[in-house]
Structure formats: C-alpha cells, structure tokens
Amino acid sequence: MNIYDILRKKRKGQKLNEKEIDFMVKNYYNSNIPDYQMAAFLTSVVINGMDEEEIFYFTKSIVETGVIMNFDDVDGIKIDKHSTGGVGDSVSLIVIPILACLGYKVPKLSGRALGHTGGTIDKLESIPNFRTDLQIDLMKEALRRVGAFICQPLNLAPADKKIYALRDVTANVDSIPLIASSIMSKKIASNADVIILDVKVGNGAFMNDYNEAVELSKTMLNIAKNFNKIASTIITDMNEPLNTHIGNYLEVIAAIDFLKGNYSNYPKLKEVCFTVIKAAKYILENIDTIKEKGRIEEINLNFSDENIKKIIDSGEALGKFKQIVEFQRGDTSVIDDPYKYFNPSVEYSFYSKGEGFISFDTYLIGLASGELGLSRKTLEDKIDNNAGIIMYKRAGDYVKEGEIIMKLFAKDNRSLENSLKILENAISFKKEKFETKAIYSVFI
Numbered sequence: 001m002n003i004y005d006i007l008r009k010k011r012k013g014q015k016l017n018e019k020e021i022d023f024m025v026k027n028y029y030n031s032n033i034p035d036y037q038m039a040a041f042l043t044s045v046v047i048n049g050m051d052e053e054e055i056f057y058f059t060k061s062i063v064e065t066g067v068i069m070n071f072d073d074v075d076g077i078k079i080d081k082h083s084t085g086g087v088g089d090s091v092s093l094i095v096i097p098i099l100a101c102l103g104y105k106v107p108k109l110s111g112r113a114l115g116h117t118g119g120t121i122d123k124l125e126s127i128p129n130f131r132t133d134l135q136i137d138l139m140k141e142a143l144r145r146v147g148a149f150i151c152q153p154l155n156l157a158p159a160d161k162k163i164y165a166l167r168d169v170t171a172n173v174d175s176i177p178l179i180a181s182s183i184m185s186k187k188i189a190s191n192a193d194v195i196i197l198d199v200k201v202g203n204g205a206f207m208n209d210y211n212e213a214v215e216l217s218k219t220m221l222n223i224a225k226n227f228n229k230i231a232s233t234i235i236t237d238m239n240e241p242l243n244t245h246i247g248n249y250l251e252v253i254a255a256i257d258f259l260k261g262n263y264s265n266y267p268k269l270k271e272v273c274f275t276v277i278k279a280a281k282y283i284l285e286n287i288d289t290i291k292e293k294g295r296i297e298e299i300n301l302n303f304s305d306e307n308i309k310k311i312i313d314s315g316e317a318l319g320k321f322k323q324i325v326e327f328q329r330g331d332t333s334v335i336d337d338p339y340k341y342f343n344p345s346v347e348y349s350f351y352s353k354g355e356g357f358i359s360f361d362t363y364l365i366g367l368a369s370g371e372l373g374l375s376r377k378t379l380e381d382k383i384d385n386n387a388g389i390i391m392y393k394r395a396g397d398y399v400k401e402g403e404i405i406m407k408l409f410a411k412d413n414r415s416l417e418n419s420l421k422i423l424e425n426a427i428s429f430k431k432e433k434f435e436t437k438a439i440y441s442v443f444i
Helices: 003-011 018-029 035-048 052-063 091-101 120-124 136-145 158-169 176-190 210-226 248-259 267-285 287-293 306-313 316-327 362-374 413-423
Strands: 079-083 106-109 148-151 194-201 230-237 346-351 356-360 388-391 404-410 427-430 439-443
Touching: 003 018, 003 035, 018 035, 018 052, 018 158, 035 158, 035 176, 052 158, 052 176, 052 210, 079 091, 079 106, 079 176, 091 106, 091 120, 091 148, 091 248, 091 267, 091 306, 091 316, 106 136, 106 176, 120 148, 120 248, 136 148, 136 316, 148 316, 158 176, 176 194, 176 210, 194 210, 194 267, 210 230, 210 439, 230 267, 230 287, 248 267, 248 316, 248 388, 267 287, 267 306, 267 439, 306 316, 346 413, 362 388, 362 404, 362 413, 404 413
Parallel strands: 079 194, 106 148, 194 230
Antiparallel strands: 230 439, 346 404, 356 427, 388 404
C-alpha cells in the first residue's frame, strides 16, 4: 500500500477505506510511518473531516493496538462512565458507588489530570494507600464482591496516546472526528455494555460551543452504535467549577459529605450526578427499544430523585464507597473523619474587589488550582494533595466588595503568589442578574 496515495487522497477530501485507515494507524503506532507523514494525514482530517464509516474504522484500528477488556464471566450489566473533563468534576466519586448499589457492575478505568482539569486517579490516590494499579483478576474480584472498582487502565488503545501527542504539537487537536475517536477508542476497549458520556461545555471545558458539543456527542454515539454498544451523552455546563471543592483530597472530602446526605450543599454537582444515574436507569429499562430504534434521540429523564436520595440517605451509597476504598487497600478511616489527612501548608482567604453578579473564567480557576500544587511542571514535581480551593460563591450570586469568594490552600507561598496572579483575571462582575444551568441536553 502506497502512503503517498493515501495522503494525496485524504488531502483531496476523498473517502478512505478500512484497509487504508488501518494501514496508517498501525504502521504509525509501530514506527513504520514517520511523524511528518502522520502529521500530514491528521492535518488533512482536521481540514476535510471524516464520515461516520471512516471514524469507525479509525477508532477500530486504534482499539486493536492494545488490550480489550473482557468481563463476560462476571454476571450483570457493566456500565462505564466518562467525562470530557472539567474543574471540580467529582461526579465519578459519587455516581459509581450509587450505580453499584442499584445492582449494576461498574468497571471504571480512569486517568490522571490533563491540562487544567483534575483526574479521578489523582483524587483517589490522595486517600492513603489507595491502590489504583489493579490487574484483571482483581478487577473481576472487585466486580463480584463490591460491584465496582476505579483504577488505572491497562494497555488500552496505546496508539491513541502516540497519535494525541503528535496532534498536540502539530495543532491538530481541534477536530471532532479525532476527539471522538480518541475518547471512544478507550471506552470501546474498556468493553462495558453501556457507556455514559458526560460532555462538558463552557469556558472551563475543552468544548466552548454548545453546537460543537452536540456534534461531538452524536459522533461518539454513532461510534458506540457501530460497535454494537448502547451509550448516552449528557451535555453539562462548565462555566463555573462543578463542585464547591477543587483539589484532589478536597474533592474526596466533598464526595464523602455528599454521600453522607448533604447533597443539597452541592446543587449543580447533585443535578449532574443524579442525571447520570437516571440516564443509566433509562437505558436499562428501555434497552430493547433503544436497540430496535438504532437512532440517536434527545430524551427527557422524568424520573423522581427519591430513589437516589433513599440510597444516599440510608447510608447505603456511603457504605459502598467505603467497600471500594477497602477493597483497593485505602484507609477507610477517612470516611468517618474526612479532614484527618487535610493539612495544607498555606491558607489564604480571597476577598471580592468588586460588586455585582459574579462570573468566573473556569479555565483560569483550573490553572490557578494547578499552581497551588495540583499540577506538575516537571517529571520530578510532586503533587500536593492538600492544595486546592473551596468556593463560597456560585456564578450568578450577588457579591459585595469585601465579601469572601474562596479560600485557597497552597503547598508554599510562591505557589500561592503564582495562583493569585491568575485569579485576578478569573473573576468579573455583571450588572444584570443571570441564571446558570447544570444540564443542557441528554441524548441516547
């Protein structure tokens, strides 16, 4: 097969067949195609796009470069949940134990922090001794005994990591076919029966435009359909941090508080978490109809919150979270005493310098939290799990000059100073009151 012909064909906007796409992906992964030729291919995709069939072939080839999980010998419906990333996104910590309480099996393979967004693995590793390096036999044991696990992925879709690194340095990140295939290759390799995708949109998300978020959602749903998987996308707001608590251990503290029944303290987080659970419930109750229709639909989830609240208020969900921590060797004493390991080096109260209805640049808040000690600038840097932010105001609140907006927790004074420089531009005030939403759309 001639790579020159493939590059020329895609540059002209012509459709590639399965063999041509497979040739590009696997030969690049095996270092038989140099970076400059793969970069030319990716640039042509960014400019000319891919149709549904090409995206399926591209995703399939990436999946085939690594391990494909198999939990068929574990009884029950397996549900996977993924977020495209945001600030204060603690949803997985909360919904996974609740879904397990509902009888679903939740094999959750999660990642670390990426850019300005937090990573579920980093958050869980802030619990002393929590193991995130489970092998397949322990994953299956966790599903049978506990109903869920949260750990690092094995060698899933490794070609995606190599392709993404090249996209990043050649300005080929902003492409819906490439974004969708990157996300879905790992979800398909995880091989759950049902996939719930939380697509963030707003100034703290990788997607800023709602219409683009819808396009990405539908592209991922078509990929799932072509792999005979059932999926749902929930488009959620990221124009402010989702949680009041931002930071690895701070988000564990908030998740425990939520699961202890104090969910009304986290209204936006509550709405997103409950919607994820309702989407799973809707799919499981309508699975045959969804398969029969075989088309994407926007739906309304008219379920009551009462069943979810009952699982939380009874202590069952918190008990399940404790079982997950215990199985993965974490220190379960944090359940009863969440602040036990919270010992920040530097604390700082951030007060308002203006007045009006407050608005946030969530991307900058994410960067500022990273500066406090949550991000690495070199491989040798250590993350400070005590670093983070507690927000006392939500977008749209009326704030007077001198009122406290947030409290910062830094690893040292220099980190605090760097964070404050960013935060100066992260807050603005509007004269007119405005409302914020948590959920925009749900697609099946």
